Amino acid sequence: xxxxxxxxxxxxxxxxxxxxxxxxxxxxxxxxxxxxxxxxxxxxxxxxxxxxxxxxxxxxxxxxxxxxxxxxxxxxxxxxxxxxxxxxxxxxxxxxxxxxxxxxxxxxxxxxxxxxxxxxxxxxxxxxxxxxxxxxxxxxxxxxxxxxxxxxxxxxxxxxxxxxxxxxxxxxxxxxxxxxxxxxxxxxxxxxxxxxxxxxxxxxxxxxxxxxxxxxxxxxxxxxxxxxxxxxxxxxxxxxxxxxxxxxxxxxxxxxxxxxxxxxxxxxxxxxxxxxxxxxxxxxxxxxxxxxxxxxxxxxxxxxxxxxxxxxxxxxxxxxxxxxxxxxxxxxxxxxxxxxxxxxxxxxxxxxxxxxxxxxxxxxxxxxxxxxxxxxxxxxxxxxxxxxxxxx
Amino acid sequence: xxxxxxxxxxxxxxxxxxxxxxxxxxxxxxxxxxxxxxxxxxxxxxxxxxxxxxxxxxxxxxxxxxxxxxxxxxxxxxxx
Numbered sequence: 217x218x219x220x221x222x223x224x225x226x227x228x229x230x231x232x233x234x235x236x237x238x239x240x241x242x243x244x245x246x247x248x249x250x251x252x253x254x255x256x257x258x259x260x261x262x263x264x265x266x267x268x269x270x271x272x273x274x275x276x277x278x279x280x281x282x283x284x285x286x287x288x289x290x291x292x293x294x295x296x297x298x299x300x301x302x303x304x305x306x307x308x309x310x311x312x313x314x315x316x317x318x319x320x321x322x323x324x325x326x327x328x329x330x331x332x333x334x335x336x337x338x339x340x341x342x343x344x345x346x347x348x349x350x351x352x353x354x355x356x357x358x359x360x361x362x363x364x365x366x367x368x369x370x371x372x373x374x375x376x377x378x379x380x381x382x383x384x385x386x387x388x389x390x391x392x393x394x395x396x397x398x399x400x401x402x403x404x405x406x407x408x409x410x411x412x413x414x415x416x417x418x419x420x421x422x423x424x425x426x427x428x429x430x431x432x433x434x435x436x437x438x439x440x441x442x443x444x445x446x447x448x449x450x451x452x453x454x455x456x457x458x459x460x461x462x463x464x465x466x467x468x469x470x471x472x473x474x475x476x477x478x479x480x481x482x483x484x485x486x487x488x489x490x491x492x493x494x495x496x497x498x499x500x501x502x503x504x505x506x507x508x509x510x511x512x513x514x515x516x517x518x519x520x521x522x523x524x525x526x527x528x529x530x531x532x533x534x535x536x537x538x539x540x541x542x543x544x545x546x547x548x549x550x551x552x553x554x555x556x557x558x559x560x561x562x563x564x565x566x567x568x569x570x571x572x573x574x575x576x577x578x579x580x581x582x583x584x585x586x587x588x589x590x591x592x593x594x595x596x597x598x599x600x601x602x603x604x605x606x607x608x
Numbered sequence: 609x610x611x612x613x614x615x616x617x618x619x620x621x622x623x624x625x626x627x628x629x630x631x632x633x634x635x636x637x638x639x640x641x642x643x644x645x646x647x648x649x650x651x652x653x654x655x656x657x658x659x660x661x662x663x664x665x666x667x668x669x670x671x672x673x674x675x676x677x678x679x680x681x682x683x684x685x686x687x688x
Binding site: 337373374385395449471472474 | 681
Protein backbone atom coordinates (compact mmCIF):
# COMPACT_ATOMS: atom_id res chain seq x y z
CA UNK A 217 0.00 0.00 0.00
CA UNK A 218 1.32 3.44 -0.87
CA UNK A 219 0.32 6.63 0.92
CA UNK A 220 0.96 10.03 -0.60
CA UNK A 221 1.67 13.04 1.56
CA UNK A 222 3.14 16.48 1.13
CA UNK A 223 5.33 16.58 4.23
CA UNK A 224 6.59 13.44 5.98
CA UNK A 225 8.20 14.06 9.37
CA UNK A 226 10.25 11.12 10.67
CA UNK A 227 10.56 11.09 14.48
CA UNK A 228 8.00 12.60 16.89
CA UNK A 229 10.30 14.25 19.43
CA UNK A 230 10.23 18.01 20.01
CA UNK A 231 11.76 18.81 16.60
CA UNK A 232 9.37 16.58 14.66
CA UNK A 233 6.22 17.50 16.56
CA UNK A 234 6.91 21.22 16.18
CA UNK A 235 7.80 20.75 12.50
CA UNK A 236 4.47 18.98 11.87
CA UNK A 237 2.57 21.58 13.88
CA UNK A 238 4.18 24.51 12.10
CA UNK A 239 3.68 22.89 8.69
CA UNK A 240 -0.06 22.49 9.35
CA UNK A 241 -0.26 25.99 10.83
CA UNK A 242 1.49 27.61 7.87
CA UNK A 243 -0.25 25.53 5.20
CA UNK A 244 -3.48 23.86 6.42
CA UNK A 245 -4.26 22.58 2.91
CA UNK A 246 -1.16 20.35 2.80
CA UNK A 247 -1.02 16.78 4.11
CA UNK A 248 1.43 16.28 6.96
CA UNK A 249 2.36 12.87 8.33
CA UNK A 250 4.35 12.35 11.56
CA UNK A 251 6.06 8.98 12.21
CA UNK A 252 7.06 7.60 15.60
CA UNK A 253 9.04 4.38 15.98
CA UNK A 254 7.96 3.69 19.56
CA UNK A 255 4.47 2.66 20.61
CA UNK A 256 3.96 5.92 22.51
CA UNK A 257 5.29 9.38 21.76
CA UNK A 258 7.66 10.46 24.54
CA UNK A 259 8.90 7.02 25.58
CA UNK A 260 11.52 5.94 26.41
CA UNK A 261 12.86 9.18 27.89
CA UNK A 262 16.50 9.69 26.92
CA UNK A 263 16.97 13.12 28.37
CA UNK A 264 17.81 15.04 31.56
CA UNK A 265 14.61 17.04 30.86
CA UNK A 266 15.99 20.50 31.70
CA UNK A 267 15.01 23.47 29.52
CA UNK A 268 15.54 27.26 29.69
CA UNK A 269 12.56 29.42 30.59
CA UNK A 270 12.65 31.97 27.76
CA UNK A 271 13.17 29.41 24.99
CA UNK A 272 10.39 27.16 26.26
CA UNK A 273 7.89 30.02 26.41
CA UNK A 274 8.25 30.63 22.66
CA UNK A 275 6.42 27.33 22.21
CA UNK A 276 4.27 26.64 25.26
CA UNK A 277 3.20 28.10 28.59
CA UNK A 278 4.66 25.99 31.40
CA UNK A 279 2.70 27.61 34.27
CA UNK A 280 0.43 24.92 35.67
CA UNK A 281 1.05 22.59 32.71
CA UNK A 282 0.95 18.86 33.45
CA UNK A 283 4.14 18.38 31.45
CA UNK A 284 6.16 20.81 33.61
CA UNK A 285 7.52 18.81 36.53
CA UNK A 286 9.42 21.53 38.37
CA UNK A 287 10.30 25.21 38.12
CA UNK A 288 14.01 25.89 38.65
CA UNK A 289 15.21 29.16 40.16
CA UNK A 290 18.77 28.38 41.17
CA UNK A 291 21.89 26.79 39.71
CA UNK A 292 24.52 25.21 41.94
CA UNK A 293 27.90 24.53 40.37
CA UNK A 294 29.93 21.95 42.25
CA UNK A 295 33.71 22.02 41.87
CA UNK A 296 35.69 18.75 41.59
CA UNK A 297 36.55 19.02 45.32
CA UNK A 298 32.80 19.36 46.19
CA UNK A 299 32.93 23.15 46.84
CA UNK A 300 29.44 24.41 46.01
CA UNK A 301 28.86 27.73 44.22
CA UNK A 302 25.24 28.89 44.34
CA UNK A 303 24.52 31.17 41.41
CA UNK A 304 21.83 33.83 41.78
CA UNK A 305 19.77 33.88 38.60
CA UNK A 306 16.03 34.39 38.37
CA UNK A 307 13.75 32.37 36.10
CA UNK A 308 16.37 29.81 35.19
CA UNK A 309 14.15 27.19 33.66
CA UNK A 310 12.03 24.11 34.01
CA UNK A 311 12.39 20.38 34.44
CA UNK A 312 9.95 18.76 32.04
CA UNK A 313 8.14 15.49 32.13
CA UNK A 314 9.28 14.56 28.62
CA UNK A 315 6.78 11.71 28.26
CA UNK A 316 3.95 14.19 28.76
CA UNK A 317 5.65 17.11 27.02
CA UNK A 318 6.37 15.20 23.81
CA UNK A 319 2.81 13.85 23.83
CA UNK A 320 1.48 17.40 24.34
CA UNK A 321 3.46 18.70 21.34
CA UNK A 322 2.39 15.78 19.13
CA UNK A 323 -1.27 16.18 20.16
CA UNK A 324 -1.09 19.84 19.24
CA UNK A 325 0.12 18.91 15.74
CA UNK A 326 -2.64 16.29 15.45
CA UNK A 327 -5.26 18.85 16.55
CA UNK A 328 -4.27 20.95 13.53
CA UNK A 329 -4.72 17.98 11.23
CA UNK A 330 -1.32 16.27 11.10
CA UNK A 331 -1.56 12.47 10.89
CA UNK A 332 0.44 10.65 13.58
CA UNK A 333 1.55 7.04 13.05
CA UNK A 334 3.08 5.31 16.09
CA UNK A 335 4.95 1.97 16.18
CA UNK A 336 6.09 2.81 12.66
CA UNK A 337 9.69 3.21 11.60
CA UNK A 338 11.20 4.36 8.36
CA UNK A 339 13.37 1.59 6.91
CA UNK A 340 14.88 3.40 3.95
CA UNK A 341 14.12 5.89 1.22
CA UNK A 342 14.85 6.55 -2.42
CA UNK A 343 14.33 9.58 -4.64
CA UNK A 344 11.85 9.21 -7.51
CA UNK A 345 12.36 10.77 -10.94
CA UNK A 346 9.67 13.41 -10.16
CA UNK A 347 11.67 14.60 -7.14
CA UNK A 348 9.49 12.96 -4.50
CA UNK A 349 10.93 10.61 -1.90
CA UNK A 350 9.61 7.07 -1.61
CA UNK A 351 10.00 6.00 2.03
CA UNK A 352 9.70 2.37 3.15
CA UNK A 353 7.69 2.10 6.36
CA UNK A 354 7.77 -0.83 8.76
CA UNK A 355 5.30 -1.32 11.56
CA UNK A 356 3.26 -3.83 13.48
CA UNK A 357 1.00 -4.32 10.44
CA UNK A 358 3.85 -5.08 8.06
CA UNK A 359 5.48 -2.94 5.40
CA UNK A 360 4.10 -0.01 3.43
CA UNK A 361 5.51 2.83 1.40
CA UNK A 362 4.89 6.54 1.53
CA UNK A 363 5.66 9.12 -1.13
CA UNK A 364 6.40 12.63 0.12
CA UNK A 365 7.30 15.93 -1.50
CA UNK A 366 9.48 16.89 1.46
CA UNK A 367 10.88 14.58 4.14
CA UNK A 368 11.86 16.21 7.44
CA UNK A 369 14.33 14.02 9.34
CA UNK A 370 13.96 14.52 13.09
CA UNK A 371 15.14 11.05 14.02
CA UNK A 372 17.59 12.01 16.73
CA UNK A 373 21.15 10.87 17.22
CA UNK A 374 20.75 7.91 14.84
CA UNK A 375 20.07 10.32 11.95
CA UNK A 376 19.18 7.64 9.43
CA UNK A 377 17.22 10.08 7.23
CA UNK A 378 20.26 12.31 6.80
CA UNK A 379 22.36 9.26 6.02
CA UNK A 380 19.90 7.98 3.40
CA UNK A 381 19.76 11.43 1.84
CA UNK A 382 23.55 11.47 1.49
CA UNK A 383 24.25 14.14 4.13
CA UNK A 384 27.34 13.91 6.32
CA UNK A 385 26.05 13.07 9.81
CA UNK A 386 29.04 11.26 11.27
CA UNK A 387 30.60 12.53 14.51
CA UNK A 388 34.20 12.35 15.70
CA UNK A 389 34.42 10.34 18.92
CA UNK A 390 35.90 13.32 20.80
CA UNK A 391 32.61 15.20 20.29
CA UNK A 392 30.26 12.42 21.36
CA UNK A 393 29.29 12.40 25.01
CA UNK A 394 28.21 9.09 26.47
CA UNK A 395 25.42 9.66 28.97
CA UNK A 396 23.76 7.59 31.66
CA UNK A 397 20.99 8.64 34.01
CA UNK A 398 18.87 7.19 36.79
CA UNK A 399 15.75 8.51 38.42
CA UNK A 400 16.91 8.53 42.06
CA UNK A 401 14.49 8.62 44.99
CA UNK A 402 14.93 9.36 48.68
CA UNK A 403 17.76 11.88 48.48
CA UNK A 404 18.27 15.31 50.00
CA UNK A 405 18.73 18.43 47.83
CA UNK A 406 17.29 21.89 47.18
CA UNK A 407 14.25 21.07 44.98
CA UNK A 408 14.37 24.51 43.29
CA UNK A 409 17.98 24.12 42.10
CA UNK A 410 19.86 22.14 39.51
CA UNK A 411 23.32 20.85 40.47
CA UNK A 412 26.19 20.50 38.00
CA UNK A 413 29.53 18.95 38.97
CA UNK A 414 32.70 18.94 36.89
CA UNK A 415 35.82 16.88 37.35
CA UNK A 416 38.19 14.61 35.45
CA UNK A 417 37.49 11.75 37.86
CA UNK A 418 33.73 12.38 37.88
CA UNK A 419 32.75 12.93 34.25
CA UNK A 420 35.85 13.49 32.06
CA UNK A 421 35.09 15.96 29.28
CA UNK A 422 31.52 16.47 30.52
CA UNK A 423 29.67 16.94 33.78
CA UNK A 424 27.41 15.17 36.25
CA UNK A 425 23.96 16.58 36.99
CA UNK A 426 21.07 16.45 39.41
CA UNK A 427 17.79 17.81 38.02
CA UNK A 428 14.90 17.74 40.55
CA UNK A 429 11.55 16.24 39.53
CA UNK A 430 9.93 16.66 42.96
CA UNK A 431 11.25 16.96 46.52
CA UNK A 432 13.47 13.93 47.13
CA UNK A 433 13.25 12.65 43.53
CA UNK A 434 15.63 13.71 40.74
CA UNK A 435 17.16 12.82 37.41
CA UNK A 436 20.75 12.04 38.33
CA UNK A 437 23.11 11.47 35.46
CA UNK A 438 26.32 12.33 33.72
CA UNK A 439 27.87 12.71 30.32
CA UNK A 440 31.50 12.00 29.52
CA UNK A 441 33.85 11.79 26.56
CA UNK A 442 34.91 8.18 26.32
CA UNK A 443 38.31 9.05 24.81
CA UNK A 444 39.19 10.80 28.09
CA UNK A 445 37.77 8.11 30.36
CA UNK A 446 39.50 5.17 32.00
CA UNK A 447 38.27 1.68 31.17
CA UNK A 448 34.86 2.34 32.77
CA UNK A 449 31.75 3.21 30.76
CA UNK A 450 29.31 6.04 31.52
CA UNK A 451 27.02 3.92 33.70
CA UNK A 452 29.95 2.76 35.83
CA UNK A 453 31.11 6.36 36.34
CA UNK A 454 27.55 7.28 37.33
CA UNK A 455 27.25 4.39 39.79
CA UNK A 456 30.45 5.57 41.46
CA UNK A 457 29.25 9.20 41.64
CA UNK A 458 25.88 8.28 43.13
CA UNK A 459 27.53 5.94 45.66
CA UNK A 460 29.71 8.84 46.82
CA UNK A 461 27.23 11.77 46.69
CA UNK A 462 23.87 10.09 47.35
CA UNK A 463 24.65 6.75 49.04
CA UNK A 464 21.11 6.40 50.44
CA UNK A 465 19.37 7.06 47.11
CA UNK A 466 17.24 4.37 45.52
CA UNK A 467 18.09 4.09 41.82
CA UNK A 468 15.14 3.59 39.49
CA UNK A 469 15.03 3.30 35.70
CA UNK A 470 18.40 3.73 34.00
CA UNK A 471 18.55 5.30 30.56
CA UNK A 472 21.60 5.80 28.40
CA UNK A 473 22.31 7.69 25.22
CA UNK A 474 24.63 9.91 23.27
CA UNK A 475 24.80 13.69 23.16
CA UNK A 476 26.58 15.17 20.17
CA UNK A 477 28.60 18.10 21.51
CA UNK A 478 29.66 19.33 18.10
CA UNK A 479 28.22 21.95 15.77
CA UNK A 480 25.44 21.87 13.15
CA UNK A 481 26.20 19.50 10.28
CA UNK A 482 27.64 21.31 7.28
CA UNK A 483 24.54 20.80 5.18
CA UNK A 484 21.10 20.23 6.72
CA UNK A 485 19.18 20.02 3.43
CA UNK A 486 19.19 18.41 0.05
CA UNK A 487 16.58 17.96 -2.68
CA UNK A 488 13.29 17.32 -0.86
CA UNK A 489 14.92 16.69 2.53
CA UNK A 490 15.51 18.76 5.68
CA UNK A 491 17.03 17.48 8.91
CA UNK A 492 16.49 19.12 12.30
CA UNK A 493 17.28 18.75 15.99
CA UNK A 494 19.74 16.15 17.29
CA UNK A 495 19.73 14.55 13.81
CA UNK A 496 21.44 17.71 12.51
CA UNK A 497 23.64 18.05 15.63
CA UNK A 498 21.73 21.18 16.69
CA UNK A 499 22.81 20.94 20.31
CA UNK A 500 24.50 23.52 22.48
CA UNK A 501 27.97 21.93 22.60
CA UNK A 502 28.73 23.47 25.99
CA UNK A 503 25.60 22.50 27.91
CA UNK A 504 24.44 19.54 25.84
CA UNK A 505 20.96 21.10 25.80
CA UNK A 506 18.91 20.37 22.71
CA UNK A 507 15.17 20.71 23.36
CA UNK A 508 14.68 24.38 22.53
CA UNK A 509 17.18 24.11 19.67
CA UNK A 510 15.17 21.23 18.27
CA UNK A 511 11.87 23.10 18.53
CA UNK A 512 13.28 26.23 16.87
CA UNK A 513 14.75 24.15 14.05
CA UNK A 514 11.52 22.17 13.69
CA UNK A 515 9.53 25.38 13.38
CA UNK A 516 11.89 26.64 10.66
CA UNK A 517 11.82 23.32 8.83
CA UNK A 518 8.01 23.20 8.84
CA UNK A 519 7.81 26.73 7.55
CA UNK A 520 10.42 26.36 4.79
CA UNK A 521 9.11 22.95 3.67
CA UNK A 522 5.53 24.18 3.23
CA UNK A 523 6.65 27.38 1.51
CA UNK A 524 8.69 25.32 -0.95
CA UNK A 525 5.81 22.93 -1.67
CA UNK A 526 3.42 25.83 -2.29
CA UNK A 527 5.90 27.32 -4.75
CA UNK A 528 6.31 23.94 -6.45
CA UNK A 529 10.08 24.01 -5.89
CA UNK A 530 11.50 21.59 -3.31
CA UNK A 531 15.03 21.67 -4.72
CA UNK A 532 18.07 21.83 -2.48
CA UNK A 533 18.60 25.41 -3.53
CA UNK A 534 15.13 26.42 -2.39
CA UNK A 535 15.43 24.49 0.89
CA UNK A 536 18.85 25.97 1.66
CA UNK A 537 16.98 28.98 3.12
CA UNK A 538 16.32 26.72 6.13
CA UNK A 539 20.02 26.19 6.75
CA UNK A 540 20.86 29.88 6.38
CA UNK A 541 18.07 30.91 8.75
CA UNK A 542 19.08 28.29 11.35
CA UNK A 543 22.71 29.39 11.28
CA UNK A 544 21.65 33.02 11.77
CA UNK A 545 19.30 32.14 14.65
CA UNK A 546 21.47 29.69 16.62
CA UNK A 547 23.94 27.73 14.49
CA UNK A 548 26.58 30.46 14.49
CA UNK A 549 26.28 30.77 18.29
CA UNK A 550 26.93 27.04 18.57
CA UNK A 551 30.19 27.52 16.66
CA UNK A 552 31.25 30.01 19.34
CA UNK A 553 30.19 27.70 22.16
CA UNK A 554 32.12 24.89 20.52
CA UNK A 555 35.31 26.99 20.47
CA UNK A 556 34.73 27.81 24.13
CA UNK A 557 34.22 24.12 24.93
CA UNK A 558 37.52 23.23 23.26
CA UNK A 559 39.31 26.01 25.17
CA UNK A 560 37.84 24.91 28.51
CA UNK A 561 39.13 21.39 27.89
CA UNK A 562 42.65 22.67 28.60
CA UNK A 563 41.75 23.70 32.18
CA UNK A 564 42.19 21.15 34.97
CA UNK A 565 40.42 20.27 38.23
CA UNK A 566 42.76 22.47 40.26
CA UNK A 567 41.68 25.47 38.22
CA UNK A 568 37.96 24.79 38.76
CA UNK A 569 38.51 24.27 42.50
CA UNK A 570 40.22 27.62 42.81
CA UNK A 571 37.63 29.30 40.54
CA UNK A 572 34.88 28.04 42.88
CA UNK A 573 36.62 29.60 45.88
CA UNK A 574 37.01 32.90 43.98
CA UNK A 575 33.32 32.88 43.05
CA UNK A 576 32.28 32.29 46.65
CA UNK A 577 33.95 35.56 47.71
CA UNK A 578 31.16 37.40 45.81
CA UNK A 579 28.13 38.06 48.08
CA UNK A 580 25.44 35.42 47.39
CA UNK A 581 22.77 37.85 46.15
CA UNK A 582 25.20 39.37 43.62
CA UNK A 583 26.70 36.06 42.49
CA UNK A 584 25.43 36.02 38.91
CA UNK A 585 27.19 34.21 36.08
CA UNK A 586 28.25 37.56 34.62
CA UNK A 587 29.87 38.68 37.88
CA UNK A 588 31.57 35.32 38.39
CA UNK A 589 32.98 35.59 34.89
CA UNK A 590 34.22 39.16 35.47
CA UNK A 591 35.83 38.17 38.80
CA UNK A 592 37.34 35.08 37.23
CA UNK A 593 39.02 37.07 34.46
CA UNK A 594 40.74 39.30 37.02
CA UNK A 595 41.81 36.55 39.40
CA UNK A 596 42.59 33.84 36.84
CA UNK A 597 44.42 35.44 33.90
CA UNK A 598 44.70 32.05 32.19
CA UNK A 599 41.01 32.52 31.35
CA UNK A 600 41.68 35.50 29.10
CA UNK A 601 42.67 33.46 26.05
CA UNK A 602 39.64 31.24 26.70
CA UNK A 603 37.34 34.26 26.70
CA UNK A 604 39.07 35.60 23.61
CA UNK A 605 38.27 32.42 21.71
CA UNK A 606 34.61 32.90 22.50
CA UNK A 607 34.36 36.46 21.26
CA UNK A 608 36.69 36.32 18.26
CA UNK B 609 46.93 10.66 -12.73
CA UNK B 610 44.01 9.91 -10.48
CA UNK B 611 42.46 12.64 -8.37
CA UNK B 612 41.79 11.23 -4.92
CA UNK B 613 38.40 12.41 -3.62
CA UNK B 614 38.38 14.62 -0.54
CA UNK B 615 36.58 12.03 1.52
CA UNK B 616 39.51 9.66 1.14
CA UNK B 617 37.48 7.15 -0.82
CA UNK B 618 40.58 5.39 -2.13
CA UNK B 619 42.23 5.06 1.22
CA UNK B 620 40.56 1.84 2.24
CA UNK B 621 41.85 0.12 -0.89
CA UNK B 622 45.41 1.21 -0.12
CA UNK B 623 45.36 0.06 3.50
CA UNK B 624 46.90 -3.30 4.29
CA UNK B 625 44.63 -5.92 5.82
CA UNK B 626 45.06 -6.05 9.62
CA UNK B 627 47.02 -9.01 10.94
CA UNK B 628 44.17 -10.14 13.21
CA UNK B 629 41.00 -8.83 11.59
CA UNK B 630 38.27 -8.15 14.10
CA UNK B 631 34.77 -6.75 13.86
CA UNK B 632 32.40 -5.20 16.39
CA UNK B 633 29.43 -7.14 17.72
CA UNK B 634 26.52 -5.99 19.85
CA UNK B 635 25.39 -7.87 22.93
CA UNK B 636 21.63 -7.45 22.56
CA UNK B 637 21.08 -8.48 26.18
CA UNK B 638 23.01 -5.39 27.29
CA UNK B 639 22.25 -2.93 24.45
CA UNK B 640 19.76 -0.18 25.32
CA UNK B 641 19.10 0.75 21.65
CA UNK B 642 20.12 4.36 22.27
CA UNK B 643 21.74 4.74 18.84
CA UNK B 644 24.88 6.49 20.08
CA UNK B 645 27.20 4.22 18.10
CA UNK B 646 25.59 4.95 14.72
CA UNK B 647 27.12 8.38 13.98
CA UNK B 648 30.47 7.21 15.42
CA UNK B 649 30.95 4.48 12.81
CA UNK B 650 33.17 5.81 9.97
CA UNK B 651 31.97 3.27 7.35
CA UNK B 652 28.35 3.52 8.62
CA UNK B 653 28.28 -0.22 9.26
CA UNK B 654 25.86 -0.06 12.23
CA UNK B 655 22.11 0.03 11.72
CA UNK B 656 19.35 0.37 14.27
CA UNK B 657 16.20 -1.54 13.43
CA UNK B 658 12.97 -1.69 15.38
CA UNK B 659 14.20 -4.32 17.80
CA UNK B 660 17.86 -4.93 17.04
CA UNK B 661 21.06 -3.06 16.52
CA UNK B 662 23.01 -4.69 13.73
CA UNK B 663 26.64 -4.46 12.66
CA UNK B 664 27.15 -5.24 8.98
CA UNK B 665 30.00 -7.79 8.99
CA UNK B 666 31.13 -6.96 5.47
CA UNK B 667 31.31 -3.18 6.10
CA UNK B 668 32.83 -3.08 9.62
CA UNK B 669 36.54 -2.28 9.34
CA UNK B 670 37.35 -3.14 12.96
CA UNK B 671 38.38 0.44 13.80
CA UNK B 672 37.01 0.15 17.39
CA UNK B 673 35.65 3.72 17.45
CA UNK B 674 32.26 2.48 18.71
CA UNK B 675 33.60 0.34 21.58
CA UNK B 676 34.53 2.76 24.40
CA UNK B 677 31.70 5.33 23.94
CA UNK B 678 28.92 2.77 24.48
CA UNK B 679 27.42 3.88 27.84
CA UNK B 680 26.67 0.30 28.90
CA UNK B 681 29.56 -1.58 27.28
CA UNK B 682 27.36 -3.53 24.85
CA UNK B 683 29.87 -3.50 21.97
CA UNK B 684 32.86 -5.81 21.88
CA UNK B 685 35.35 -6.97 19.24
CA UNK B 686 35.43 -10.53 17.95
CA UNK B 687 37.57 -12.13 15.27
CA UNK B 688 35.98 -11.68 11.87
